Amino acid sequence: MMEHVPISHVLIVTSAMFFIGVYGFLTRRNLVTMLIGVELMLNAVNINFVIFDRYLYPDQISGHFFALFIIAIAAAEAAVAIAIFINLYRNIRSIDVEEVDKMKY
């Protein structure tokens, strides 16, 4: 189904997605939306793994498993991050990243 799509095109798409994630991470001030940026980056990398696996080494499906594990880790990371946000919100009534500077020097 995708045989006619060259690999570089897919990779350009994923890198675009990655840098969009970076952009989101850097510009947003709400911690939840920053998390969305992080998820985008993770997802882009994930696609990269799968695509390399599919196009370059189709005989061994390692990339596939990497993707699986990354998804699991992303889930764990998201869960912990959101727990932290909720706790933070409870404490300072805000999840603005610029107000989270209590731990500097």
Place this chain on the structure above:
Amino acid sequence: MIIFSLMAVTSRRILRAAVYLLFALAGTAALYFMIDYQFLAAVQLIVYAGGIVVLIIFSILLTTHINEKLEKPAPGKVFITAVLALGGFVLTVYALTQHNFVVSDLPQTEATVSHIGEKLLGYGEGGYVLPFEVISILLLAAMIGAIVIAKRKASDS
């Protein structure tokens, strides 16, 4: 997918951003379907779309008002970030075009559920039982950690 991603990071309504993220992730799943990795696509849909996005939406609802619009980021900041991100993007694309990928002609290994299961629990060559176990412990730890962190302290209530 790109468009959805862009909208996810620029939308000023936070809930919509989350929904755009959902669409971007669903697009990824579609991509997996297109390369015949049905199981991975299903996992992507269930965990990412079903799990993480729901979690995010949930936390958004907990921490912000539904009608609240996010303030616009400062133009200078947007500019610098855009330059940086674009610079990175251009660099990557440049590297991609320079590199000649040798596309393999080997027949594709069947990524059926049973095959994946065998591989995941195999401890011979190409088996993933150790990472599997490690990830299970990590998930457990994350679960407990999340509960502990988010838990209301006894003195709070």
Place this chain on the structure above:
Amino acid sequence: MSYVILIIALPFAAFVINGLLSGKIPHRFAGWLATGAIGVAAVLAWLTAYSYFFQSTSFEKIIPFQITWLSFTETLQIDMGILLDPISVMMLVVITTVSLMVFLYSLGYMQGEKGFVRYYAFLSLFSFSMLGLVVATNLFQLYMFWELVGVSSDLLIGYYYDKPEAVAAAKKAFIVTRFADFGFLVGILLLSYYTGTFDFAAITDPNHTAFTTMTGSLFLGLSVLTWALMLIFMGGAGKSAMFPLHIWLPDAMEGPTPVSALIHAATMVVAGVFLVARMFPVFSFHAPEALDAVAFIGVFTLLFAAIIACTQTDIKRILAFSTMSQIGYMMLALGVSDYGDQGLGFTASMFHLFTHAFFKALLFLGAGSIIHAIHSNDIREMGNLRKHQPVTHIVFLIACLAIAGIPPFAGFFSKDEILAATLNSSPVYFAIATFTAGLTAFYMFRLYFLVFWNRETVYEYKPHESSFIMLVPMIVLAVGSAVAGFIPFGKFVSSDSQPLHIEMNQTVAILSIVVAATGILIAWALYKKESPLSEKIASTLNGLYRVALKKFYIDELYVFITKKIIFNLISKPIAWFDRHVIDALMDFTATATNKVSAEIKGLQSGQLQHYAYIFLSGVVLIVLIMIFNYT
């Protein structure tokens, strides 16, 4: 003889029990426990003396108990043990007996004092360390107990630790003796470095080979051995309050009076004499110069202290200076003595140590009895006490006669031997010693007449005779002072453990009696009745009187040396260097770090996105560099 260990162990056990259970056990129990322990020890000591002196013909060195404590090398090891020879047996008897008397006396004297149990714990500790000191088999054990004695003495001087004077006195005693002990330690190390042993048995063997190398090598014109022995004598001089390390002793009278009796009269201060006696063969054979120094310091101190004693008005201080003077006699006798047949001085010194322990302890206990009765130390506030304290009066008189050297009391015999020994060696020393004997008689009877005769004084408290428990030890000691002189000491104690035949030197005896009687008569004339004569004499000898009253300004001299010279010339520049160079370096490091931190702490904004910016820029930069390097 294995029970000898008990003599030492019992006071220690009493110390441990009283020390650990202080505050938990009743006063009476603690007191009687310690007294009982020392009592049993005293009985055992007398038994030891009996079997040692009367059941064997030759007085060999016996070591009934010994363990190896530290073993450094094959040849150099430190033992703990018990060494019995004539002088240590004699010291055991003296210490346990006087201790027992003082312990008993303290039961009455210290009654109702705060920290009664603590007092007995320290007292037991002191007895233990002193006993351990005299039976030490080697220099190192001796040094250890020496320091223990110093500590317990310090604790007892500072017993009234809420009194600033007592604390200062304790501090002074500790620092001065510590300073002297430093010399002692260096001396021990020097000696053992050359001889390779700490053992007395080996060191005091005249034929020990190691000494030839020591006497051979010279330093500043004297052999190394002489220097080592001088340093050891410095330790002894510190403990025995010899000039110029005597300054702590008068101040040490801040402690309770029984403590003064035990420590600063009868036992601890003679530790220095004991030390020299213990090392006597080494002194005598290999370092006669060191012995000359001992004699000189002894004779100087005895005159010096006696002159000061004539002017003091504090009863305990008079006794303290008289102690110094008497110890000067002992040192002098040791210093002029020879080994073997000509060892009259050695025997005389030990004899005087023995008798002095009795009458000086008695004097202090008597003084304690007086102080207890009228709550004052100042003899100008006393007078006519014989009516109020008849028993104290009698025993005090006995003690005074003994110290003045009037026959048949103990002091006469021992002092006479010392004078005779001195005459054999040096007429000048003899003259000084004899003159001081008169001086001794004078100041003791000045004290006696001022306290017990003189004018009728109105007392704030009605003076009363002391309680029975205090009188008994005094009477026992009085009997001791009266008859101890008849012991044929030369048969038992001599430098080479062979019986020494002593003949009384008639001329010397008569001369000393005459001198002593003159001293007493002068005192009688001046102080028997209230008379202006003494004031007149004091004013004619104005300068000398004032100087002696101020103890020849030795204390001031020390203060001058330490404050002015050491502090200003040495310490201050060092302190300045420390503050302005060393500290400045440190400060510079600290301030520099501070400044740099202050400058760069702005980088730690706490803003997550700033970090991400920096991070991303860095990554982009690195990737750029890599790409352009590869292509």
